[in-house]
Amino acid sequence: MKKIMVISVITLLVILIYAFDIQAYLSVDGLKHSVSQLEMWRVERPLLVGALFFSLYILIALLSLPGAAVMTIGAGALFGLLWGSIIASFASSIGATLAFLLSRYLLRDVVQNRFDKQLTAINAGMAKDGLLYLFALRLVPIFPFFLINLLMGLTTIRTRDYYWVSQLGMLAGTLVYVNAGTQLIRLTSLSEIMSPALLASFALLGVFPMMAKYVVKYLERRRVYARWSEPEKFDRNLIVIGGGAAGLVTSYIAAAVKAKVTLVEAHKMGGDCLNYGCVPSKAIIKSARLAHTIRHGEHYGLENLTPTFSFRNVMARVHEVIRHVAPHDSIERYTRLGVEVLEGYATIIDPWTVEIKLNNGGTQRLTTRSIVIATGARPVVPPLPGLEEVGYLTSDTMWRELAKLDAPPARLVILGGGPIGCELSQSFARLGSQVTQVEMASRIMIREDEDVSALARDALTRDGVLVLTEHKALRCEKEGERKFIVLEHKNIELRIEFDVLLCAVGRAARLSGYGLEALGIETQRTVITNDYLETLYPNIFAAGDVAGPYQFTHTAGHQAWYAAVNALFGDFKRFKVDYSVVPWATFIDPEVARVGLNEQDAREKGIPYEITRFGLADLDRAIADGTTHGFIKVLTVPGKDRILGVTIVGEHAADLLAEFVLAMKHRLGLNQILGTIHTYPTLSEANKYVAGEWKRQHAPQRILNWLARYHSWKRGA
Known part of the structure; x- marks a missing residue:
């Protein structure tokens, strides 16, 4: 009842304001027409007019009526710069605080209870940086202040803090508007429009948001760096920690623009991709695929043969491929490019100082303008009882350890149904291992659509992989030399013997040992950054796997450009990272490649879509190559050819995807793809045919x- 009464009173006040046509005065024209009469009243009864103006301003702000800016201009016109600023400043702050309290009284409990989980992060952020955020909003007069009052009332910010921050934050903008009012209302002729005082007022109104932006940036920087002393000069422009994809590209760009840059790498140049991930896995996938082709020669009119090979030679080739690619990422190459490369472990001492414990002994300290953290990620090892006793491999250790074997593991268990687990499961099955793949979720490749997961599972099963979904690993056991893993499925335990256990359940960002904790740089699963890849400190950035949100080599390189440019030139212009078009692929056979939304993403986000599908069984080149398993699935805006996302399953899917990536990046639709000549007979024609299928489905039937x-x-006829 109390809330109903409050709402009734507010409604009545609004009705009265409009009934007495008070809103007619809340415009510049209305104010100009009545300013002479108002000035006469002010001269006769200054205190009364001042009190009424003050009260009306508070009421307008409280009720969130349009006209607060006009009232501020009017304060300048009626009371001059000094008293007009005092009246407008206090009236606006009091009115805003009352509107804030009104929102809190009527809405906060309902909203907090209804959206408790969603607001947890917001409440935590407000508790940490709410006052600075409020101050930043108050500095920009063009931002709708009634929205600030309404939304801030839903948070946990204290009333007294809200008042004084609002008072302080709105003061500069109030002065600008009051000054404009002292000039604008007093025009008597058109020639006075060009008066210096009025031009200065308009100039202040135009540049104030920009000035406010720099003020906020300065205050935030001062707060963040308060406990540190900045060096007078710096040894380097940029120090990059980590020699993987992100670190290499960042340092390359810095050297290219003639910055003095140091790259610190503790272990192997090239990072995970070169040494443990992309390069070795693709090498063994190729060998396994060739073995598979020999085994199924009849598919091409030849005889089926059992491939004979030395597993040691296969693994030797993997390492030879790594050695062949390694010079691209080597210390020698980057030194020639102008990058100083130091081998050692880096620790950030303060926002401008990095200490490097060199691998060859000794310690070196360097000061730098900016730092980029590109420390990558490491394999996640599940906390299974008995795991250490039975022994296990990860993607970081398997290439070294398996190279010691004369034959592929006879019985291989792979934990994980993601891309890494699927690629290795199929490869080792094709090389002769008895592979059991264990996934706790309901299906493998859970980030893909169900039809994609089903096709991938069928492909792995055809190659001899025993895929166990909805199986949870409980523990490992050892009996003499025999090793077992115990799984649970629908409350039933299953015991599987193995020779080698490979953990492929994901990768976690490398966060420890770099000094992040001492500096207060926030980390969760990754280093927390803003849209510019800045951490808590605007001169310390993070890029690659350690920053997320994707763990792909190509996104690490993509982020590296933003990290380098923002670190070196952010004082002039900063760039937000663009994640709008991110492709990725899983290199099983048939390959799975995707960019943008798939069906399950679109459903979760509530985005309407249409599906156009083309099966590779109808493609001439796929028929000739005997690679008809797969399809292209395109999601588009309903009724339009604008592409929301594409999933391709098939031979060379990752290569075929590039055309759609380009189209999405540059906002080209399916009509443009359809109108592009594609070589016959190639797999790329599938892209044109799926565009043609969309066109057929949207043909204008009435015109036809x-x-x-x-x-x-x-x-x-």
């Missing part, structure tokens, strides 16, 4: 019916 009649008439 009229055309049929026209042609019939032309035949004389």
Whole structure:
């Protein structure tokens, strides 16, 4: 009842304001027409007029009526710069605080209870940086202040803090508007429009948001760096920690623009991709695929043969591929490019100082303008009882350890149904291992659509992989030399013997040992950054796997450009990282490649879509190559050819995807793809055919019916 009464009173006040046509005065024209009369009243009864103006301003702010800016201008016109600023400043702050309290009284409990989980992060952020955020909003007069009052009332910010921050934050903008009012209202002729005082007022109104932006940035920087002393000069422009994809590209760009840059790498240049991930896995996938082709020669009119090979030679080739690619990422190459490369472990001492414990002994300290953290990620090892006793491999250790074997593992268990687990499961099955793949979720490749997961599972099963979904690993056991893993499925335990256990359940960012904790740089699963890849400190950035949100080599390189440019030139212009078009692929056979939304993403986000699908069984080149398993699935805006996302399953899917990535990046639709000549016979024609399928589904039937009649008439029928 109390809330109903409050709402009733507010409604009545609004009705009265409009009934007495008070809103007519809340415009510059209305104020100009009445300013002479108002000035006469002010001269006769200054205190009364001042009190009424003050009260009306508070009421307008409280009720969130349009006209607060006009009232501020009017304060300048009626009371001059000094008293007008005092009246407008206090009236606006009091009114805003009352509106804030009103929102809190009527809405906060309902909203907090209804959206408790969603607001947890917001409440935590407000508790940490709410006052600075409020101050930043108050500095920009063009931002709708009634929205600030309404939304801030839903948070946990204290009333007294809200008042004084609002008072302080709105003061500068109030002065600008009051000053404009002292000039604008007093025009008597058009020639006075060019007066210096009025031009200065308009100039202040234009540049104030920009000035406010720099003020906020300065205050935030001062708060963040308060406990540190900045060096007077710096040894380097940029120090990059980590020699993987992100670190290499960042340092390369810095050297290219003639910055003095140091790259610190503790272990192997090239990072995970070169040494443990992309390069070795693709090498063994190729060998396994060739073995598979030999084994199924009849598919191409040849004889089925059992491939004979030395597993040691296969693994030797993997390491030879790594050695062949390694010079691209080597210390020698980057030194020639102008990058100083130091081998050692880096620790950030303060926002401008990095200490490097060199691998060859000794310690070096360097000061730098900016730092980029590109420390990558490491394999996650599940906390299974008995795991250490039975022994296990990860993607970081498997290439070294398996190279010691004369034959592939006879019985291989792979934990994980993601891309890494699927690629290695299929490869080792094709090389002769008895592979059991264990996934706790309901299906493998859980980030893909269900039809994609099903096709991937069928492909792995055909190659001999025993895929166990909805199986939870409980523990490992050892009996003499025999090793077992115990799984649970629907409350039933299953015991599987193995020779080698490979953990492929994901990768976690490397966060420890770099001094992040001492500096207060926030980390969760990754280093927390803003849209510019800045951490808590605007001169310390993070890029690659350690920053997320994707763990792909190509996104690490993509982020590296933003990290380098923002670190070196952020004082002039900063760039937000663009994640709008991110492709990725899983290199099983058939390959799975995707960019943008798939069906399950679109459903979760509530985005309407249409599906166009083309099966590779109808593609001439796929038929000739015997690679008809797969399809292209395109999601588009309903009724339009704008691409929301593409999933391709098939031979060379990752290569075929590039055309759609380009189209999405540059906002080209399916009509443009359809109108592009594609070489015959190639797999790339599938892209054109799926565009043609979309066109057929959206053919203008009414026009086609009229055309049929026209042609019939032309035949004389």
